[in-house]
Amino acid sequence: MSDLTFPRIDERVLADDGDALNFCSTCAFSQACLAEGMDKGSLQDLHMLVQHVGPVHAGDHLFRTGDPFEAIAAVRAGTVKTYVVDRNGREHVLGFHLPGEVIGLDGIDGDTYPCNAVALDTVMLCRFSFPKISVLAARLPGLQRHLFRLLSRDIGRAALLAGDWSADERMAAFLIGISQRLAARGFSPDRFQLTMARTDIANYLRLAPETVSRVLKRFQAEGMLGVERREVEILDRARIEALAAPVLRH
Amino acid sequence: MSDLTFPRIDERVLADDGDALNFCSTCAFSQACLAEGMDKGSLQDLHMLVQHVGPVHAGDHLFRTGDPFEAIAAVRAGTVKTYVVDRNGREHVLGFHLPGEVIGLDGIDGDTYPCNAVALDTVMLCRFSFPKISVLAARLPGLQRHLFRLLSRDIGRAALLAGDWSADERMAAFLIGISQRLAARGFSPDRFQLTMARTDIANYLRLAPETVSRVLKRFQAEGMLGVERREVEILDRARIEALAAPVLRH
DNA sequence: CGAACACTTGACAGCCCTCAACGTGAGTGG
DNA sequence: CCACTCACGTTGAGGGCTGTCAAGTGTTCG
Numbered sequence: 317m318s319d320l321t322f323p324r325i326d327e328r329v330l331a332d333d334g335d336a337l338n339f340c341s342t343c344a345f346s347q348a349c350l351a352e353g354m355d356k357g358s359l360q361d362l363h364m365l366v367q368h369v370g371p372v373h374a375g376d377h378l379f380r381t382g383d384p385f386e387a388i389a390a391v392r393a394g395t396v397k398t399y400v401v402d403r404n405g406r407e408h409v410l411g412f413h414l415p416g417e418v419i420g421l422d423g424i425d426g427d428t429y430p431c432n433a434v435a436l437d438t439v440m441l442c443r444f445s446f447p448k449i450s451v452l453a454a455r456l457p458g459l460q461r462h463l464f465r466l467l468s469r470d471i472g473r474a475a476l477l478a479g480d481w482s483a484d485e486r487m488a489a490f491l492i493g494i495s496q497r498l499a500a501r502g503f504s505p506d507r508f509q510l511t512m513a514r515t516d517i518a519n520y521l522r523l524a525p526e527t528v529s530r531v532l533k534r535f536q537a538e539g540m541l542g543v544e545r546r547e548v549e550i551l552d553r554a555r556i557e558a559l560a561a562p563v564l565r566h
Numbered sequence: 567m568s569d570l571t572f573p574r575i576d577e578r579v580l581a582d583d584g585d586a587l588n589f590c591s592t593c594a595f596s597q598a599c600l601a602e603g604m605d606k607g608s609l610q611d612l613h614m615l616v617q618h619v620g621p622v623h624a625g626d627h628l629f630r631t632g633d634p635f636e637a638i639a640a641v642r643a644g645t646v647k648t649y650v651v652d653r654n655g656r657e658h659v660l661g662f663h664l665p666g667e668v669i670g671l672d673g674i675d676g677d678t679y680p681c682n683a684v685a686l687d688t689v690m691l692c693r694f695s696f697p698k699i700s701v702l703a704a705r706l707p708g709l710q711r712h713l714f715r716l717l718s719r720d721i722g723r724a725a726l727l728a729g730d731w732s733a734d735e736r737m738a739a740f741l742i743g744i745s746q747r748l749a750a751r752g753f754s755p756d757r758f759q760l761t762m763a764r765t766d767i768a769n770y771l772r773l774a775p776e777t778v779s780r781v782l783k784r785f786q787a788e789g790m791l792g793v794e795r796r797e798v799e800i801l802d803r804a805r806i807e808a809l810a811a812p813v814l815r816h
Numbered sequence: 817c818g819a820a821c822a823c824t825t826g827a828c829a830g831c832c833c834t835c836a837a838c839g840t841g842a843g844t845g846g
Numbered sequence: 847c848c849a850c851t852c853a854c855g856t857t858g859a860g861g862g863c864t865g866t867c868a869a870g871t872g873t874t875c876g
Contacts, residue, residue, distance in 0.1 A: 402812050408729060424718035450711065454704045461700065467717035468674035478728040479658060480772035480865095483832070514855060522730035524833050529856055545841085545855090562652050730833095733864070764823060774865050779824055795823090795873090 362459065365448055368392075370440035378419070378433040378441070385423035387445050391415050394439030395511040398431045399519075409520035411473075412436075412512060414494070416501045420446075421467055436511045477521065481563050486521040487531045488559035491541070495550060507549045612709065615698055618642075620690035628669070628683040628691070635673035637693050641665050644689030645761040648681045649769075659770035661723075662686075662762060664744070666751045670696075671717055686761045727771065731813050736771040737781045738809035741791070745800060756803070760796045 369389065372378065378389070381400060396413040410431055413419050423429040424446065453460040477486065499505035510517070518525040535541040540556055542549035550556060619639070622628065628639070631650060646663040660681055663669050673679040674696065703710035727736065749755035760767070768775040785791040790806055792799035800806060 403815070404812065422718055422721045425715040426718075450707070450714070454707060454710060457700070457704060460704060460710070464700070464713070464717065465675040467714065467721065468672055468676075470721045471672045471717065478772070513853095522728070525855080526834085526857080527832060530832095533856080562654065565653070775823080776825080776866085777864060780864095783824080 361452055362449075362456070365444055365452065367443040367445075368440070369443050370438075372435045372439040372441070374435055374437050376435050378435065378439075379429045380432045381430060382428050385420070385427055385429050385446065387443050388418055388420035388423075388449070389441045389443045390418050392440040392442055395436040396433050396439055397436050397512060397516060398433045400431045407519060409516055412494075412516075412520065414497050414501070417497070418466055421470055424467075436516075477563070479563065483521075483523050483527050483531050484534075485559055485563050486523065487528065487535070488556045489563035490517065490521055491548065491550070492553075492557055492560040492564065505550070506553070507547070510546045510548060611702055612699075612706070615694055615702065617693040617695075618690070619693050620688075622685045622689040622691070624685055624687050626685050628685065628689075629679045630682045631680060632678050635670070635677055635679050635696065637695050638668055638670035638673075638699070639691045639693045640668050642690040642692055645686040646683050646689055647686050647762060647766060648683045650681045657769060659766055662744075662766075662770065664747050664751070667747070668716055671720055674717075686766075727813070729813060733771075733773050733777050733781050734784075735809055735813050736773065737778065737785070738806045739813035740767065740771055741798065741800070742803075742807055742810040742814060755800070757797070757799045760798060 370392070372394075378396065391413050393415055396419055398410040398413065398419060400408050400410065402408065419433055420429065422431065449459070449463070453463055477489075481489070494508065494510075495505045498508055512520075514528050515525050517523075518528045521528070523531075532541065532543050535556070536543045538555075540550075540552040542551055620642075622644075628646065641663050643665055646669055648660040648663065648669060650658050650660065652658065669683055670679065672681065699709070699713070703713055727739075731739070744758065744760075745755045748758055762770075764778050765775050768778045771778070773781075782791065782793050785806070786793045788805075790800075790802040792801055
């Protein structure tokens with residue numbers, strides 16, 4: 317497993333990128349500008365800032381704890397897992413980042429990344445130098461506002477799983493969350509693949525891997541969910557959402 | 567208990583405020599400018615933006631879930647509790663905000679506050695209109711950077727208690743956290759008052775109130791902590807920090 | 817002084833973690 | 847093509863931590 321330190325990763329421009337005035341539709345920043353009446357010059361400025369990174373292969377790291385913080389990035393394809401390792405050597409999964417979502421925001425406070433980021437499958441990214449996008453944000457109110465919102469949204473998201481929810485509620489919230497986030501990017505909300513291992517899910521939900529297995533099995537036995545290896549299908553969305561409701565909406 | 571909706575609260579300038587070029591030392595924004603070589607004109611701009619609010623009395627709300635988001639605020643004196651109420655009527659404490667800390671950042675994403683904020687004792691605030699400070703941030707790179715950092719810091723903080731820590735570890739981390747935050751503002755790190763009820767602590771740490779009582783009692787019995795009603799004294803900082811270590815530092 | 821509230825203390829049960837063993841699928845080399 | 851290996855996932859038994867329920871004590875405020 318090679319170790320590609322994210323800020324120093326080899327960069328190459330991909331052929332399937334949009335032209336100078338159009339971002340790829342899954343880009344988390346596309347809405348930032350297009351929807352807010354930004355002029356063409358400004359848009360081009362932002363576009364010139366993007367560095368396309370990838371493909372990064374499963375198991376390769378984008379950055380590690382302590383690497384100098386220089387950039388944030390939007391996931392274009394694949395799944396990125398962020399995690400920390402405590403002094404006892406135990407891994408704590410902080411989150412999974414699907415296409416269209418941004419990683420690295422928690423590095424802004426401090427000069428280094430506070431966590432590790434690893435690709436779970438083949439990942440493509442759009443990288444934004446943070447000093448450069450900060451300068452641009454000062455000129456573009458829409459971009460500044462968008463960055464503030466991205467940051468603010470993560471604060472709320474991090475607090476989601478902090479409650480003392482049951483294993484069933486956590487798992488339901490996890491499944492509905494993935495489903496909604498995939499749907500927002502145009503993927504099927506009812507049938508999708510869990511790109512992460514059971515161990516990672518357990519670690520993220522603060523459960524034992526055995527508990528994850530048992531809950532998924534029970535969901536399947538009760539007809540709420542279809543499970544076959546890492547492929548899942550939402551069969552009774554209403555019931556799963558009912559379980560997830562207290563977690564997702566306070 | 568009156569209900570002072572934060573954005574519409576009566577405002578008055580306090581006599582003990584700094585002059586036009588000096589913020590009160592506990593203000594979370596003072597570092598933003600003074601430390602980064604900002605020119606006097608810019609500093610005055612920021613200072614003109616501040617609205618001093620208070621005193622707000624214990625039990626009064628600064629804002630409630632759904633109130634229109636218009637401003638963030640730095641706590642100057644007292645303690646603010648933020649919380650949400652789920653559909654079952656159960657309260658979930660999101661955090662306690664001590665002097666020098668900022669509230670309202672999680673309202674930036676969305677047009678309304680996502681939580682309630684209530685004063686636990688007599689509270690004084692510095693209020694910053696968010697639209698106005700955004701505009702100013704576009705002119706002042708140091709201020710923009712400071713705002714980004716405040717937001718980023720909260721993302722990490724929210725993730726702290728998300729782990730599956732034991733009751734002892736949670737309580738130790740809570741005590742050390744309070745101690746460090748008070749020390750950073752010049753208060754005693756070894757002897758301080760818990761301004762919140764046991765129920766609030768329990769709710770914040772995702773424990774039962776009974777468990778909070780038992781853990782505090784055991785800490786006291788083992789000579790780590792002095793407890794007398796809401797007054798606490800750190801007697802064996804090394805041991806409490808050892809307990810808190812896995813929670814505070816990953 | 818009395819009532820309401822905060823806090824403490826004790827008994828008990830339940831959820832989930834731990835430990836252990838087994839099953840399964842993908843990749844590898846012969 | 848097949849056996850092997852290893853990581854991943856599943857299944858079962860048992861125990862500990864902490865929540866729930868209940869009752870009692872102390873404090874504050876009207």
